[in-house]
Amino acid sequence: MSHLESTVFATLRKTGIRFYILFGVLAALVVWGVFAYIYQLIEGLGVTGLSRPVYWGIYLTNFVFFIGISHAGTLISAILRVTQANWRRSITRIAEAVTVFALCVGGLQILIDMGRPDRILNMIFYGRYQSVFLWDLTCIGIYFMSSITYLYLPMIPDFARMRDKLTDIARWRKWLYTLAALGWKGNHEQHRRLEIAIAIMAIAIIPIAVSVHTVVSWIFGMTVQPMWHSTIFGPYFVVGAIFSGIATLFIAMAIMRKVLRLEAWLTDKQFDYLGLLLLVMSAFWCYFTFAEYLTTVYSALTHEMHVADAKLYGEYAWAFWLMVFCNAVVPFAILTRRAGRTVMGTVIASVFINIGMWLERFTIVAPTLTRPSLAFEHAIYQPSWVEISITVGSLALFALLFVIFFKLFPSLAIWEVEEGIEIEERNRINKQLSLEDLRAMEKA
């Protein structure tokens, strides 16, 4: 058994006390969130801070946030696969898992926000395709199915490896790996077909992922509400999604690197390269934010200015300027220097970016609804304990799904990482050989 295999399999075999403590804490938070949700289900949405005209609050903020971080994964993984970046091999599994779990928790927010979750079926029974919500359902549904497939495909050879090599595990786990391996033999033709399928999925998933956050932005953009009716919302949301997605990926990578002892495969190189990408996304985000706010304030339409004033120096100024600090000041201060793009540096920047991106979504949702263009008095939105509890429970659920998944399945795509090591070795030998040839020619 190679060093890689034994390291990855070690966490699947042994379960320490730290795992149970983490599992217990996260499960307790999830149970608290479920309790708050049951209370809301019984009492109705009146127990939240939502009212007329503020019909969306932090549930929708969470929805956009989680759908955003789902871009971590698949989009980053797919882009790196398509561009054949060899350093991607050890991060793709984590990135793809982030996507699937973020989509699960993000989708859940809509059901929570509905008050009556059974009414989600009305979209199917009575839906008209002119509705943006149906575009959303289509895109997110396809993205979810594609992401699961894209996560599953590279896992098949690893399932077979676990089926064959993990002999000292519970019977149900053995059965699970055997079933998931789909009778994988690993012959040349099967490998060829798997590579083709992964390549097709990688190409297909990029436009799907872009469509998802574009359509999510249109939930807001297709209305005529002040500071929502914007033509740049599509790309603005996609950029924000990739930005927060990479940040989440950093946090996940750093935790797994430390806890699962993956330092040899999640190296400084990955943190450096992805740190640069994070910096570029921060620059894009600054550009879009500046463009969005400048055009609004410059044209100074009455309804728009009510919202802009609330964000820039009114009720929501704290959230707006904290967002700017987290998404622009911190990334530039840390990531512009090579010395800042370390594990610690990128994780600090990523935590700030995730806070900043959640606030960005909050400052999109709440200020506009408290100051709509309809003939309403300005409203106040204050999230209740129910909303806060469900939000904390949702974050814990995301982490819990992650913990359970990597307790059962390998944290790295073992066969892909091995393939990468082989390629690097071959390249090194070829380089050495060509240097020797050159020297021989010089001598001749």
Add this chain to the structure above:
Amino acid sequence: METLYWLINTQTLGGLVVVIVFGVVVTLYFFMLRWIVAGANVADDGDT
């Protein structure tokens, strides 16, 4: 143009579109997996 308006503005048809799209995608992915599984029965050049 009228047909298009009818298509996007008739209730239930929207839901039907979503169900059809989901069905097509799931079927495609199922056949892709089946194709990969079937690869196990193709003999490698060295085996023949």
